[in-house]
Amino acid sequence: MDIQHYLQGKRQLINDHLPSFLAEKSIPGPLKDSMLYSLQAGGKRLRPILTLAVLDAFGKNSEAGLEAACALEMVHTYSLIHDDLPCMDDDDYRRGKPTNHKTFGEATAILAGDALLTFSFQMIAGSSTYTPVQKVALLTILSEASGAEGMVAGQAVDMESENQELTLEELQSIHERKTGRLLEASVLFGAVLADADAEEFERLGAFSRHLGIAFQIQDDILDVTGDSQLMGKQAGSDEHNYKSTYPKLLTLEGAKIQLAHHIKLAKDNLRKTKVDLVILEGITDYIVNRNH
Amino acid sequence: MDIQHYLQGKRQLINDHLPSFLAEKSIPGPLKDSMLYSLQAGGKRLRPILTLAVLDAFGKNSEAGLEAACALEMVHTYSLIHDDLPCMDDDDYRRGKPTNHKTFGEATAILAGDALLTFSFQMIAGSSTYTPVQKVALLTILSEASGAEGMVAGQAVDMESENQELTLEELQSIHERKTGRLLEASVLFGAVLADADAEEFERLGAFSRHLGIAFQIQDDILDVTGDSQLMGKQAGSDEHNYKSTYPKLLTLEGAKIQLAHHIKLAKDNLRKTKVDLVILEGITDYIVNRNH
Numbered sequence: 147m148d149i150q151h152y153l154q155g156k157r158q159l160i161n162d163h164l165p166s167f168l169a170e171k172s173i174p175g176p177l178k179d180s181m182l183y184s185l186q187a188g189g190k191r192l193r194p195i196l197t198l199a200v201l202d203a204f205g206k207n208s209e210a211g212l213e214a215a216c217a218l219e220m221v222h223t224y225s226l227i228h229d230d231l232p233c234m235d236d237d238d239y240r241r242g243k244p245t246n247h248k249t250f251g252e253a254t255a256i257l258a259g260d261a262l263l264t265f266s267f268q269m270i271a272g273s274s275t276y277t278p279v280q281k282v283a284l285l286t287i288l289s290e291a292s293g294a295e296g297m298v299a300g301q302a303v304d305m306e307s308e309n310q311e312l313t314l315e316e317l318q319s320i321h322e323r324k325t326g327r328l329l330e331a332s333v334l335f336g337a338v339l340a341d342a343d344a345e346e347f348e349r350l351g352a353f354s355r356h357l358g359i360a361f362q363i364q365d366d367i368l369d370v371t372g373d374s375q376l377m378g379k380q381a382g383s384d385e386h387n388y389k390s391t392y393p394k395l396l397t398l399e400g401a402k403i404q405l406a407h408h409i410k411l412a413k414d415n416l417r418k419t420k421v422d423l424v425i426l427e428g429i430t431d432y433i434v435n436r437n438h
Numbered sequence: 439m440d441i442q443h444y445l446q447g448k449r450q451l452i453n454d455h456l457p458s459f460l461a462e463k464s465i466p467g468p469l470k471d472s473m474l475y476s477l478q479a480g481g482k483r484l485r486p487i488l489t490l491a492v493l494d495a496f497g498k499n500s501e502a503g504l505e506a507a508c509a510l511e512m513v514h515t516y517s518l519i520h521d522d523l524p525c526m527d528d529d530d531y532r533r534g535k536p537t538n539h540k541t542f543g544e545a546t547a548i549l550a551g552d553a554l555l556t557f558s559f560q561m562i563a564g565s566s567t568y569t570p571v572q573k574v575a576l577l578t579i580l581s582e583a584s585g586a587e588g589m590v591a592g593q594a595v596d597m598e599s600e601n602q603e604l605t606l607e608e609l610q611s612i613h614e615r616k617t618g619r620l621l622e623a624s625v626l627f628g629a630v631l632a633d634a635d636a637e638e639f640e641r642l643g644a645f646s647r648h649l650g651i652a653f654q655i656q657d658d659i660l661d662v663t664g665d666s667q668l669m670g671k672q673a674g675s676d677e678h679n680y681k682s683t684y685p686k687l688l689t690l691e692g693a694k695i696q697l698a699h700h701i702k703l704a705k706d707n708l709r710k711t712k713v714d715l716v717i718l719e720g721i722t723d724y725i726v727n728r729n730h
Contacts (some may be wrong), residue, residue: 173586177594181586228552233544252525256548257594260520261586263552267559268581271574278570282563285577289560294465294473294553302469302549 149428156195159209161186164216167269173261180250180258181265184223187241190436192361193218193332199429200336200350203421213273214284214335217266221292222328224262227255229301263292276339283338291331300324312390318359326358333357349419353426356412361433363405366391370398372437409434441720448487451501453478456508459561465553472542472550473557476515479533482728484653485510485624491721492628492642495713505565506576506627509558513584514620516554519547521593555584568631575630583623592616604682610651618650625649641711645718648704653725655697658683662690664729701726 164185168178194215201208230237230245231252237245247255270276270284290296300323307320333354337347370393392401412430416423456477460470486507493500522529522537523544529537539547562568562576582588592615599612625646629639662685684693704722708715 168586171587174591174594174598176598177586177591228548231545231548233548253523253597254594256520256523256525257590257597260552260555261590263555264581264585264590267577268585271577271581278574281577282570282573285559285563285573289556289563293556293560294460294469295463298549298553298556299466299469302466302546305545305549306466306468 147424147428149425149432152199152425152428153195153432156198156208157191159198159212160191160194160215160219163212164219167213167216168265176250176254177257177261180246180254181262183249184227184240184246184258185220185262187243189241191219193222193328196329196332196354196429197335197339199425200333200421201340203423203426204336204340204342205422206340210275211336211339213269213275214339215332217269217284217288218328218332218335220262220266220269221288221297224259224266225292225297225301225328227259227262231255234301234305280338284335287331287334287338291327296323296327297325300327307390310390312395314395317390317392317395321359321362322355325362326355329358329361330354346419346421349415350421353412353415353419356408356415357430357433360405360408360412360430363392363401363408364433364436366393367398367401367405368436368438369393405434439716439720441717441724444491444717444720445487445724448490448500449483451490451504452483452486452507452511455504456511459505459508460557468542468546469549469553472538472546473554475541476519476532476538476550477512477554479535481533483511485514485620488621488624488646488721489627489631491717492625492713493632495715495718496628496632496634497714498632502567503628503631505561505567506631507624509561509576509580510620510624510627512554512558512561513580513589516551516558517584517589517593517620519551519554523547526593526597572630576627579623579626579630583619588615588619589617592619599682602682604687606687609682609684609687613651613654614647617654618647621650621653622646638711638713641707642713645704645707645711648700648707649722649725652697652700652704652722655684655693655700656725656728658685659690659693659697660728660730661685697726 165182168181168185171178173181194212197211197215197218198208201211226240227246229235230240231247238248239245245255246258250258266288267285270281270288273281276284292298300320304320304324307316312320330351333350334347337350342350369391392404396404409430413427416426416430457474460473460477463470465473489503489507489510490500493503518532519538521527522532523539530540531537537547538550542550558580559577562573562580565573568576584590592612596612596616599608604612622643625642626639629642634642661683684696688696701722705719708718708722
């Protein structure tokens with residue numbers, strides 16, 4: 147199993163499908179351009195890949211997960227557009243390209259984010275592939291993960307905590323909501339569509355929560371050690387922005403130990419499930435070994 | 439039937455329930471305060487009242503519609519918060535109170551809007567009152583009405599058209615998306631929850647579309663003739679903002695004729711249904727006769 151090849155194939159599949167959902171829609175030109183600009187700005191596509199990978203691990207047809215997977219990527223994309231705004235993180239570049247508001251102006255960027263968020267729910271609710279019970283499960287997971295107790299809460303607390311020294315617990319709590327919940331939702335989406343039982347659901351949830359923490363620790367480590375070119379943003383930007391990070395709180399060595407710890411716990415939980423391990427373990431290792 | 443008394447009772451019911459859905463949720467303090475601030479800023483509550491009124495007109499228990507009705511008001515509230523932002527309409531006051539971003543800052547206002555939108559889907563998906571099929575119907579209607587082809591599209595085109603002379607057709611097309619679609623959704627929500635058949639659904643849809651246009655014409659008329667105190671905003675502000683309006687395109691007299699025309703068509707469609715007419719006709723008349 148060549149995991150790089152697997153990821154590449156899934157990424158291509160997602161990149162091919164993501165814009166197609168908007169193609170037939172009568173959306174005003176600049177709004178549609180702005181939505182597509184950020185959807186097509188590249189990225190790892192980790193969230194939709196996780197949904198497809200869980201379906202593969204259950205031995206199901208993963209292409210049936212494409213709509214749900216692309217809905218997750220739309221929510222992720224909306225969150226990046228709003229986080230980049232001048233009144234939030236004020237970022238001019240994202241993945242090496244000018245941010246949405248730099249290209250389309252603030253008003254259109256806000257509306258494009260609003261529209262992508264709304265469209266993610268529309269895609270799932272209107273899907274001809276999923277049953278009503280599956281749709282309700284997906285929409286519940288997605289709205290809880292991305293809303294006032296999940297991703298939006300994480301961003302709100304992150305903004306409040308700017309220039310403040312955080313404890314490890316506070317840092318973890320921000321990341322858990324800001325990025326962890328949507329990664330968890332990505333794994334649970336696969337479980338819902340594979341009709342997983344409650345026990346598998348619980349174990350995959352635990353797997354995804356440790357995976358999410360590991361992902362964030364590696365992000366922080368890359369900000370210290372990484373190559374700006376590969377990352378599409380300036381290495382050292384967390385330091386520059388006075389952000390609390392795992393290396394800052396634990397030292398680089400301590401952060402690497404925590405990373406290994408959460409990778410181990412993620413895999414332990416994965417091995418308790420009955421799904422095929424190869425793909426999901428491969429993705430877990432990829433998260434530690436990635437260089438951007 | 440005293441329609442004022444009816445509206446008053448429903449408004450009270452909605453005002454009592456609206457904040458309660460957030461009460462038990464672990465939302466970061468400032469974000470929660472910001473969401474509640476705008477939810478509790480008053481307003482006519484026309485959208486949720488329409489849902490409850492349709493249920494009453496079908497002879498159903500309208501309190502069963504409260505969750506869905508409050509979800510609609512959350513979407514309406516989110517749209518007001520984002521529309522008021524400096525990069526959009528740049529409004530300092532809304533319903534006589536400082537706008538959300540004036541009180542909580544832009545970042546929190548954007549996040550509060552995002553969170554309210556997301557929560558509206560969460561409430562419906564997670565409801566213990568509705569069947570999965572009803573939930574999917576509600577979520578499809580809501581997402582289509584409020585997204586890139588509906589409300590967000592209306593705001594996007596409205597922003598683009600600022601300081602431009604619009605034709606009547608262009609003006610109508612903006613309003614249809616910016617306010618009409620969500621008013622239509624409010625009526626259709628009631629029809630879904632009353633298990634209306636396809637024919638009733640279609641007629642109530644036509645009723646609501648004419649009602650929506652009438653509502654907007656009366657809004658424009660009030661901006662010319664109304665009392666600033668009652669409206670909670672400055673009369674004449676459309677003129678001041680160089681906005682295209684019905685009175686400007688048609689003269690005040692012409693706008694009043696159009697208003698009467700759409701009220702008649704709304705009632706004609708209503709009378710083709712088998713529902714009790716008193717409440718919905720009463721609300722239709724209220725829309726013409728309101729002074730704020």
